[in-house]
Amino acid sequence: MNDLDLDTMLGSEPRGRRAARRRRRRQRRGRFLAPLLAFIVLFGIVGGGGYYAYLWLSDALVPKDYTGQGTGEVTVEIKPGETAADVAQTLERLDVVASARAFTNAVTAAGKSDALHPGTYTLRKRMSAANAVAMLDSGNRLRTTVLIKEGLRASDTLATLAKATGKPVKEFQAAAKDAEALGLPQYAKGVEGYLFPATYEFQPQAKPQQILARMVDRFNDAAQEVGLEAGARKLGYTPHQIVIVASIVQAEAGRHEDMPKIARVIYNRLNREPPMKLQMDSTVMYALGKYGTRATHEETKNPSKYNTYYHHGLPAGPIANPGEHALEAALNPAKGDWLWFVATDPKSNVTEFASTEAEFRRLEQKLNQNSQ
Structure with a gap:
């Protein structure tokens, strides 16, 4: 006898209610059977295609990774703003690591998620992810170190940069003409005097414009300081x-401690009534494309607008790239009434100062004696 016959005999329950009760029983059986069916299906997969399922799960939980130090060389660039995941994709594409997942796991394990610095690195092919992370230390970045000395002129600065970086000097010369792109201050008339002397480190992929812009940035920082x-x-x-005064001070001074006095001599001559020619040998040398602070009488006749023996006032522009000491001296000249100075001892770079022409002549004699 089924439920329907019993209910009919008893006559105790309406038809609609009985139907609802049957639906609830079916739903309970469905809730019980669903996970059972899922288990049966999974068992079938593992049983029938268990090997492939194992490979899939293994790759998901333990990503592919090479072992050892790897072989050969691969140049890898980490760009500014790239995350560890971005770097991982690059390394997998270049076959440095077996999988991006292995690299990101190794980065996390090493606690270096925020320690991947932009730059260019040399790695190896098919190396373990852990070794790849270790080789991306900032100490292993490829870079070019260039020393730009105080007092070096723009033309020689560009040649020095070209030689150090292996890039054509013409590219540096072209970049030097774009004042806006370099961030030159509005009062600058060109790069001369504004390529700040310092020791720089440049990445191999740095372009001439970027290199010069960085040097101008250093000048702007120093100018603000x-x-x-x-x-x-x-x-x-x-x-x-x-900056022009500072460039002359830089070219003329043999020691930092003499710079404020040399600056005072320049201002004393400029402010004298009537104005007195600066007569700085370094400006004559610049006009002639030479270095030095002792011009011959014939050389002082050069009509260049940079020749302060020939023209009154400051030269047409800076004659070198001054350092911070020279800039400070130009802004803070020493107190004194000197009108002349002479580097009386070329060996020790000692400079002496004079307020009268008679004192100046004695200093010249001293220089001649020490130069023999």
Whole structure:
């Protein structure tokens, strides 16, 4: 006898209610059977295709990874803003690591998720992810180190950069003409005087424009530190004129401690009534494309606008790239009434100062004696 016959005999329950009760029983059986069926299907997969399922699960849980140090060389660039996941994709594509997942796991295990620095690195092919992480240390970045000395002129600075980086000097010369792209201050008339002397490290992929822009940035930082614009106004000169003075100080001085006095000599001559020619040998040398601070009488006749023996006032522009000491000296000249200075001892770079022409002549004699 089924439920329907019993209910009919008892006559105790309406038809609709009985139907609802049957549906609930079917739903309970379905909830019980669903996980059972899933288990049966999974068992069938593992049983019938267990090997392939194992491979899939193994790859998901333990990603492919090479072992050892790898072989050969691969150049890898990490660009600014790239994450460990971005770097992982690059390394997998270049076959440095077996899988991106292995690399990201190794980065996390080493605690270096935030320690991947932009730059160019030399790695190896088919190396373990852990070794790849170790070789991406910032100490292993490829870089070119260049020393730009204080007092070096723009033309020689560009040649030095070209030689150090292996890039054509013409590319540096072209880049030097784009003042806006380099970030030159508005008062600058060109790169001369504004390629700040320092030791630089450049990445191999750095372009000439980027290299020069970085040097101009260093100048701008130094100018801000020494208060160039405010100091120039206080002295009654433009910032560009102060850079010109600083470049002469840089070229003429043998020691940092003499720079403020040399700056004072320059200002004393400029402010003298009537104005006195600067007569700086270093400006004559610049006009002639030479280095030095002792011009011959014949050389001082050169009509170049940079020749301060020939023209009154400052030369047409800076004659070198001054360092921070020279900029500070130009902004903070020593107190004194000197009008002349002479490097009396070329061996020790000692410079002596004079307020009268008679004193100046004695210093010249001393120089001649020490030069024999």
